[in-house]
Amino acid sequence: MSTRTPWWIRIPLLFFIIFGLMEYFIDSGEKPAIIEYPITQFFLLMVLLILIAIELILSSIENVMFQTLSEEAKERYLASKAKKREWTWVKSIYKRLTKTKEIEKEGEIILDHNYDGIRELDNVLPPWWVYLFYATIIFAVVYLIRFHVAGDYDQKLEYEQEVAAAKIAIEEYKKTAKDLVDVNTVEFLSEAADLSAGEKIFTTNCVACHMADGGGGIGPNLTDEYWILGGGIKNVFNTISEGGRDGKGMIAWKQSLKPVEMAQVASYILTLGGTTPADPKAPEGEIWVDPDAPESEETIEETPTEQVSDSTDVAMN
Numbered sequence: 001m002s003t004r005t006p007w008w009i010r011i012p013l014l015f016f017i018i019f020g021l022m023e024y025f026i027d028s029g030e031k032p033a034i035i036e037y038p039i040t041q042f043f044l045l046m047v048l049l050i051l052i053a054i055e056l057i058l059s060s061i062e063n064v065m066f067q068t069l070s071e072e073a074k075e076r077y078l079a080s081k082a083k084k085r086e087w088t089w090v091k092s093i094y095k096r097l098t099k100t101k102e103i104e105k106e107g108e109i110i111l112d113h114n115y116d117g118i119r120e121l122d123n124v125l126p127p128w129w130v131y132l133f134y135a136t137i138i139f140a141v142v143y144l145i146r147f148h149v150a151g152d153y154d155q156k157l158e159y160e161q162e163v164a165a166a167k168i169a170i171e172e173y174k175k176t177a178k179d180l181v182d183v184n185t186v187e188f189l190s191e192a193a194d195l196s197a198g199e200k201i202f203t204t205n206c207v208a209c210h211m212a213d214g215g216g217g218i219g220p221n222l223t224d225e226y227w228i229l230g231g232g233i234k235n236v237f238n239t240i241s242e243g244g245r246d247g248k249g250m251i252a253w254k255q256s257l258k259p260v261e262m263a264q265v266a267s268y269i270l271t272l273g274g275t276t277p278a279d280p281k282a283p284e285g286e287i288w289v290d291p292d293a294p295e296s297e298e299t300i301e302e303t304p305t306e307q308v309s310d311s312t313d314v315a316m317n
């Protein structure tokens with residue numbers, strides 16, 4: 001009975017073991033179970049209360065039993081309890097790991113030279129240190145065999161694997177996060193739902209200057225093939241997001257529109273191309289040709305011949 005650890009160790013220890021087991025067994029995705037499922041907080045509270053209740057019951061049982069003892073037995077019990085409170089096992093482990101000599105016994109290990117009263121003890125290396133040293137040797141042997149003899153994997157492979165895994169994770173993320181378009185990734189959205197959403201955004205925000213049919217007013221004609229700031233989905237998206245030239249009146253819409261909304265309205269504008277508005281504004285800017293469109297042979301020839309390669313030239317490109 002008296003070998004028990006004190007309650008203030010037992011309760012937290014059991015509590016955190018149960019907490020740990022719970023987190024381990026409940027599959028709660030990214031977040032810890034205690035946040036994902038608030039009911040577990042209630043469960044833990046119950047566990048804590050039950051642990052405290054058990055402690056109280058045990059101590060009262062102990063108390064009752066103590067009262068039934070004879071005077072002599074009571075004394076013996078108290079004495080043994082006081083003794084066991086000492087942390088004998090911790091002390092013995094500590095002693096075994098340091099192997100220090102008690103000051104009284106230092107005479108046994110003192111060396112016989114003496115420099116002006118300064119003398120030297122022949123202490124052994126502390127075992128904790130020696131064990132660590134052995135551990136590093138074992139680690140080194142395993143490491144050597146695994147990576148230099150068997151050639152398990154190297155930094156480059158590890159890097160490539162991580163990049164590949166990250167790319168998959170990014171793709172997964174993009175599927176759920178439609179808002180994640182920017183000028184580099186934006187594509188023409190051909191779905192009817194996106195285009196009608198784009199039309200709605202256009203009617204609410206843009207018709208004042210570009211007219212309902214895109215024929216132009218304060219802003220330029222959006223239906224012709226002349227563009228001041230460049231045509232094609234990427235340029236149009238960029239113009240909408242960042243605004244036109246200073247002082248012209250076309251503001252940066254990224255303040256008020258979400259990326260996906262800008263992609264929708266940009267796609268809608270492109271569908272206006274080639275239509276004939278009621279009162280078209282005269283063309284401004286230049287005819288825009290898509291540099292990515294493969295039309296003539298000359299442009300295809302212009303592939304870069306010089307390849308720069310260095311140690312960082314891996315999986316990413």
Ligand code: HEC
Pocket residue numbers: 201202205206207208209210218219220221222226227228229230231236239240243244245246248249250251253265266269284285
């Ligand atoms: C206050 C008037 C005004 C409003 C509102 C406005 N624009 Fe403009 N927009 C302009 C002007 C002016 C320009 C020309 C900018 C320049 O010359 O730099 C322009 C240019 C553009 C261009 C580039 C045209 C080209 O030839 O390169 C696009 C695309 C465009 N606007 C789309 C939109 C969209 C989409 C909206 C609504 C979300 C919108 N604009 C709202 C005034 C406006």
